[in-house]
Amino acid sequence: MNMRNQWPVLPIVAGLASGLLTGCGTESGDSGSDGSSVVMGMSDDVLATDPAAGYDPGSWLLFNNVFQSLLSFPKGGTEPEPDAAQECSFTDTQTKVYECTLKDGLKFSNGDALTSEDVKFSFDRMLKINDDAGPAIMFPMLDKVETPDDKTVVFKLKVPDATFPSKIASGAGSIVDHRSYDADGLRQDGRAVGSGPYKLDSFSEDEAVFSVNENYRGTAQVQNTGVTLKFFHGDQSGLEKALLADEVDIAYRGLTAAGIADIEASNDSSGVEVVEGSSAEVQHLVFNMDDPVAGKLGVRQAIAYLIDREALIKDVYQGTADPLYSIIPAGIGGHNTAFFDRYGARPSKAKAAAALQEEGITGKVKLTLWSTPSRYGPATDDELKAIAAQLNASGLFDADVKSVAYDQYEKDIADGKYGVYVKGWVPDYPDADNFTAPFFGEGNVLANNYANGTITGTLIPRTAAESNRAATDDDYARLQDIVAEQLPVLPVWQAKQYAVVHDDVYGLENCLDASTVFRFWELNKG
Numbered sequence: 001m002n003m004r005n006q007w008p009v010l011p012i013v014a015g016l017a018s019g020l021l022t023g024c025g026t027e028s029g030d031s032g033s034d035g036s037s038v039v040m041g042m043s044d045d046v047l048a049t050d051p052a053a054g055y056d057p058g059s060w061l062l063f064n065n066v067f068q069s070l071l072s073f074p075k076g077g078t079e080p081e082p083d084a085a086q087e088c089s090f091t092d093t094q095t096k097v098y099e100c101t102l103k104d105g106l107k108f109s110n111g112d113a114l115t116s117e118d119v120k121f122s123f124d125r126m127l128k129i130n131d132d133a134g135p136a137i138m139f140p141m142l143d144k145v146e147t148p149d150d151k152t153v154v155f156k157l158k159v160p161d162a163t164f165p166s167k168i169a170s171g172a173g174s175i176v177d178h179r180s181y182d183a184d185g186l187r188q189d190g191r192a193v194g195s196g197p198y199k200l201d202s203f204s205e206d207e208a209v210f211s212v213n214e215n216y217r218g219t220a221q222v223q224n225t226g227v228t229l230k231f232f233h234g235d236q237s238g239l240e241k242a243l244l245a246d247e248v249d250i251a252y253r254g255l256t257a258a259g260i261a262d263i264e265a266s267n268d269s270s271g272v273e274v275v276e277g278s279s280a281e282v283q284h285l286v287f288n289m290d291d292p293v294a295g296k297l298g299v300r301q302a303i304a305y306l307i308d309r310e311a312l313i314k315d316v317y318q319g320t321a322d323p324l325y326s327i328i329p330a331g332i333g334g335h336n337t338a339f340f341d342r343y344g345a346r347p348s349k350a351k352a353a354a355a356l357q358e359e360g361i362t363g364k365v366k367l368t369l370w371s372t373p374s375r376y377g378p379a380t381d382d383e384l385k386a387i388a389a390q391l392n393a394s395g396l397f398d399a400d401v402k403s404v405a406y407d408q409y410e411k412d413i414a415d416g417k418y419g420v421y422v423k424g425w426v427p428d429y430p431d432a433d434n435f436t437a438p439f440f441g442e443g444n445v446l447a448n449n450y451a452n453g454t455i456t457g458t459l460i461p462r463t464a465a466e467s468n469r470a471a472t473d474d475d476y477a478r479l480q481d482i483v484a485e486q487l488p489v490l491p492v493w494q495a496k497q498y499a500v501v502h503d504d505v506y507g508l509e510n511c512l513d514a515s516t517v518f519r520f521w522e523l524n525k526g
Helices: 057-066 116-129 164-169 236-244 257-265 297-306 309-315 338-343 349-358 379-393 406-414 433-440 453-465 469-486
Strands: 038-042 085-090 097-102 142-149 152-157 198-203 207-212 226-231 250-252 272-277 282-287 365-371 397-403 420-425 489-494 497-502
Touching: 038 236, 057 198, 057 207, 057 226, 097 116, 116 142, 116 152, 152 164, 198 226, 236 250, 236 257, 257 272, 257 497, 297 338, 297 349, 297 365, 297 379, 297 489, 309 379, 309 489, 338 469, 365 379, 379 397, 379 420, 433 453, 433 469, 453 469
Parallel strands: 038 226, 038 250, 365 397, 365 420
Antiparallel strands: 085 097, 097 152, 142 152, 198 207, 207 226, 250 497, 272 497, 282 420, 282 489
16 A cells, blocks of 8 residues: 555554464354354554545455455455456456456345446546545556446556556455445545445444345355444553453454463463464564665664664564564565575674774764654554664664654654654555555655665566566565665564454454455354
8 A cells, every 4th residue: 555544553463474373263163153243342443434535454444344346355365356246357468457247136235236337436436536545546557447338347557567456356446336425525424335244334433333234245154143343542451451351252453462461371261362363564664765864874784783673572572573574574475585684683783883884984873763653553662762772782873762643753754854763564465566566666655765766667567567476576586685785674573463352252263364354254253
């Protein structure tokens, strides 16, 4: 996403996207589920119910359950499959014309028929409104949408884009009823009309209530009678208390590392368990290439040689994260370990000093690291303080940390006021393109004044046009090697999704994967 509000909220806890799920989130089998309604709490808010406006994790959670897209990501998979569509394919050799045929009998939750007119309306509307907090920025390649008949949709692209199917399989591809939405403005009443597995019964500041959409025709098999989503507005301790008091069945997004550890320690007596799932969320330090200090390659190299990711994870995240040494995270095609190969895993004061000396720097480097806990969680301040302490312990830096509110943070970054700052990223779709083009393409979302002609002129266009995604590995390896050498960003860690559930809730292993789609319909309460 020039995406998800550019840089979305990350979970407060993190870990490596690998391995199998653990805990109580196993297949229910003969669990005797009665299909009860499930209550889930999370610390994130849902910022929008209109798909033309929402670009945050909470809003996309709503979109993925209330709206259909032409394609969707299957549980545990990263290749999109037909959903509202019967079939979709590129009809040319240049990946510039993409055609979908709709399934028969599609209806919205209000009973209106869903046709190709609604699909065209949804994309045209999103692009026309072009909301600052919306997903229109994902589709600069889309030229026009044509509808030869009620069941056929043809997307004409300006440039080749083999990842277009993944983009329309995300929340950005949500289909709305053209009779229920204004073509020129956002819906403001907190209601939603979609054709997904659920309908939104009510939406307020503190909760959203969903019931099963009887008109749904798609691939999901609903395992419950409805879901109530309670918002804790960043109150992590309140979310933990509500879980332990049996006021919510599931706590998702927002428990602290300490809270996770406490729950795991009280596992036998509390009746709740921690479920871990893979994720492709990442966090980086970003360097302003025009900054008088961070703009010097030797300074950036010295930081890369001194940062101790293992210590950060142990001391700040209490073992609930894993180091990240790449731009493309583990579990996504094209991943390599360019930063590990170049800078190693253990700090090296000698190599850091040599990098500074080559830059002509002899005294301590005075540096401020900028943070914003209101967007990335309170642990972010602690993390950056730990990084500053690591730099200062080398005797080569005089680093401090300043923390500001998110709105001011984003404004200051755009104005070029920060030399080093933190950014987190929740992908829109599980493809290497989503971790490279937004960061290093033209007009990238980092606002760090970095540009590389080989990346923008050759590697990004070539990987975008390649329909065989496995054939892009060499180009993505080269891109990551260039970034590791020039250091516009420094990867820090990769997240693992966590949910904490009561032991009578099943199906969570199908809700926590690299697609970032939380599937309400997989949950059942026995």
